Amino acid sequence: MTPLHGLRIIECASFVAAPSACMTLAQLGADVIRVDPIGGAADYRRWPVAPSGTSLYWTALNRGKRSVAVNMRSDEGRELVTALVAEAGILVDNVVGRRWMSYENLSARRADLIHLHLQGHADGRPAVDYTVNAEVGVPTITGRESDAAPVNHVLPAWDLVTGMTVTTGVLAALHERTATGQGAYIEVALADVATAGVANLGWLGEARLRGAERPKHGNHVYGSFGTDFETADGERVMVVALTEHQWHALRKVTGTEDVFSALEPALNVDLNQEADRYRVRETIAAILRPWFAARPLPVVAEDLNSARVLWGRYRGMPELVDDPSPVLSTVDQPGIGEVPSARSPLRWGGEYGGTASAPGLGEHTETVLSDVLGLSTTEIARLHDAGVVASGEA
Template sequence: MSERVVGSERPLAGLFVVEAASFVAGPSAGMSLAQMGAEVVRVDPPSGGSDAGRWPLSANGSSLFWANLNKGKRSVAIDYRTPEGHELLVALATRPGPGAGLFMDNMVGRRRVTYEELVAQRGDVIQVHIQGRANGGPAVDYTINAEVGVPQMTGPEDSARPVNHVVPVWDLVTGMTAVSSMLAALTRRRETGEGAKVDIALADVALSGVGAMGWLAEAELARRARPRQGNHMFGAFGNDFVTSDGRPVMVVALTPGQWRALRDVTETGDVFGALEKALDANLDLETDRYRLRETISAVLRPWFAQRDYATVSALLTQAHVLWSPYRDTFEAASEARRDPDSVATEIDQPGIGRMLATGSPVRWGDERTGPVPAPRLGDDTEAVLSTMLGLTQTELGGLHARGIVGLGEREPGRG
């Protein structure tokens, strides 16, 4: 596969964003801004942030996590815990220009960069600060998810043990909330000249998401938590089935048309017609399909069990049934390589080599923005600080000698 990158006139071209964040939320936000054309400079300590070596790892020990969350950015290594480094970070975050003065961080503690420091240097600065809790307390996706009730709704019906999700959903949603907040603040700044202090707590994002799905209201009105339902889809018909050769598939019927397509291809119309009369139901209605989900599944299960996956796949696709096979991540990667229009393509990542990576999921004018490799830690320190802050080679050399900055390939340990 070759890289597919749209022209230079991407929608956020001309923006300069400084990102001082680790983990998932902040880096995913910065990556999304970079994929839409912004110049995003990630700032880490010279030894790397807390996620510099996070799993999964490549064969040579480099972090695939770090490389994939920082695609298309520039990397500057500054020890901002020191007074000199702190001053450099503030200067980058508040540099002049209509597209600059944009700072995203998840810094904590006494050494974090505050809005008051930033606005003292640039009155219209925009800071988007990501935190665990609104009161400053610590939290991560997996702890927050536990407390908003999702693991108690997830997993087999006959199990009482909570089941955590694998994808850090609340982190990713927080990242997208940070993107929309920064762009909203920038829109207002262009209209009014005012900057903004924006704080986004992961805990608030998760609770807001659960609330938006109606789950909090449901629990209070019913005066009980929602029970587990296994792989049944809540509120409509959807369930997993297994083919004769052991392949699990997920089948969903949200609309009357989808339900009729599933009923017709499985040749179960007469059976379901009789059930409708016997149970006083109308299976064209989403609510009745959900109410009778176990009965529907029991009727359909033998059809899948009597056919191999190739046959089931062909028949369901031809009938326009809403379905998908269950795949593991290796199968998903293999399928992405076979798909010429996939969001994933192969890149040459410094320090790792050839690897499958994803570009922006957004298509502009029917074109995709292909993935751009991530920098190695500190690769852009010299260029950014000399070009954007006017530091001389002598000044950079002194900062490097004192351990205030790292200068990319001169630093050991990152390929």
């Protein structure tokens, strides 16, 4: 599972989006070299952290990469990074205000360079997932109808979507370069990914037609039937009936077929239509709730599975760790110990790829300068002594 074997990518980025992109490319076989300032970038100590202070976040997002630490405020440091980019031919960055790292400067050194520059807003203003999500309107429609205030979701979803948009852009440019010899300068803004995301779901088209906001609807699935139920033993399940088949399976297993048949003429709805299921969602949920409340989770699970109902159980993250999916493995991470670590979810010929630990900051400074740039031991030692590069955390 190394379709990108032979590819080399320089990453000058931090936080979630670009690092997760480059980690994905590393999982697919690319040699990814993350270049950081000496001492680390702003994400190096981000929470969650282990008792030692080692960041679980940073180490999870930078697995399988090589790490080089360079003082990019020095001319020599900038020249080293420029040379690495020119050698590798692919750069992913999310830095602001480094003129020497512009496509114009870098492509003068490597004509067919692929340079993907990640931004907050497309006009250069900064943004992070949490500010962008507020701006595109998702918290306003999240939560219960009685919640007056917006509800932020905790998942930095746009960061993750943007990460995979970055890999898509890099690989599309690579396809074109292979075919034509031409490089590319590609920009992508987190805010644009989020705006396009809500537009692509039809939500902006709806807002325009409606002329007003969609009301909040708690844990219901919009435009269909889906919501959560509590079981007799205090567990919770999310049950969804998008298709007519799923809806009939749910009615049958809960013994509510006659109730819903009688309800349809009474409410003047056709519950085979998902729009009508959405309209009377609270009534449907109220009719189904006692069935779940009367059964403990193991019985609910067996019955729903036998009936082929679409459902999932609410779990806490400690449970995911205790009952790991095959996409998870563990690695021995210095500073942390054995830690759950995901493989790429892309299976090649039925197989998940491997896992790897994250590098120590600057762990590969010397080997990269030697292997990629061909610098001598003496020269590397001089750069080290002059504070231009660092090995290890220095």
